[in-house]
Amino acid sequence: MTNPVWTWAVEHRLTAYGLNKAFGGPHSKDAGPCWSFGRYGRTETLLPDGRLIRIGGEYEDWYDPDFYIYNNVIVTDAAGRTEIFGYSDRVFPPTDFHTANLVDDRIIMIGNLSYWFARAEKVQMLMLDTTSYGISRFDTSGEAPPWVFKHSSELVENGRAILVRGGLICGPQWPVTVENIDDWRLDLDTGRWERLTRRPWRRFAFVRADGMPNHLHWLGRLLKDRARAEARTRAVFEPSAFAISVPTRDWICSKRCTRPTYLT
Amino acid sequence: MKMPEIVDEHRVHRVCVEGVTVRYVEGRGDIKLTVEGVLPSQTVETIRLDLLAKLQAVENAPIDCIRVTV
Known part of the structure; x- marks a missing residue:
């Protein structure tokens, strides 16, 4: 070929x-x-x-x-x-x-x-x-x-x-x-x-009965984003943070945060 | 007891139950539960039912649990 x-x-x-x-x-x-x-x-x-x-x-x-x-x-x-x-x-x-x-x-x-x-x-x-x-x-x-x-x-x-x-x-x-x-x-x-081996490990698989994909990945992302956003919110609005530098709109946007949360 | 996650391993979680590692692997279509050792049947059943109940609550849908034997 x-x-x-x-x-x-x-x-x-x-x-x-x-x-x-x-x-x-x-x-x-x-x-x-x-x-x-x-x-x-x-x-x-x-x-x-x-x-x-x-x-x-x-x-x-x-x-x-x-x-x-x-x-x-x-x-x-x-x-x-x-x-x-x-x-x-x-x-x-x-x-x-x-x-x-x-x-x-x-x-x-x-x-x-x-x-x-x-x-x-x-x-x-x-x-x-x-x-x-x-x-x-x-x-x-x-x-x-x-x-x-x-x-x-x-x-x-x-x-x-x-x-x-x-x-x-x-x-x-x-x-x-x-x-x-x-x-x-x-x-x-x-x-x-x-x-050579027959490991007696008990194993189970869990699937949705309707055959649809589960939502764990999506939920995990949501929870991580929320935790990250909360940490940033705290960092941004802590008095000590303001004393050093006030974050600009560009900085906030560059951090890929959810803009509505931070700018309102 | 929750065990530390391993670097470069994604969506894999481990807990230690009576000295035996119980591993949860998240997939898009399924979640796999592996008891990496021997535990009393009643303990395994408790672990299995715990995950089944939580998944049904999270998904708000019936979940099938398949016993894997090879």
């Missing part, structure tokens, strides 16, 4: 917004998401020969017209040459917030956030061959973690196993995402998952 436009975007580290702007392209609302090099949740793996392998990632959030989760691999060699490899969704589903561990000439990709409709019960396991750039499933057995993302994965036991910790987990039917509080070990020789 290597082409001059995307290669140029890689070299200039452009986001979808920046790339579209550079070419004066149509609005993404009408034309669909523009390709982006700038992404969140992408992995970068440096190989011993100097190649840098960038895998997947996503740009912006669902509400942005350029939102897109990528299923491509960007390879930049030690000389700075870039190649971009694309795959069918079946071989390499859109993947973000995964981890990548280099094991010999393979990169083991563990986890994925992805689109909500693409999530499965168990962790996504893929493998990238760094000689051919082919991607294949990494079949495992044992007790695998649920659909996990934003976790850490560490090569342990002299490269014979991977330890997965932290991050978030969710399932296709889960109403919320929850923290991964347990540790999981993947034996790379046998492909067998082992759940």
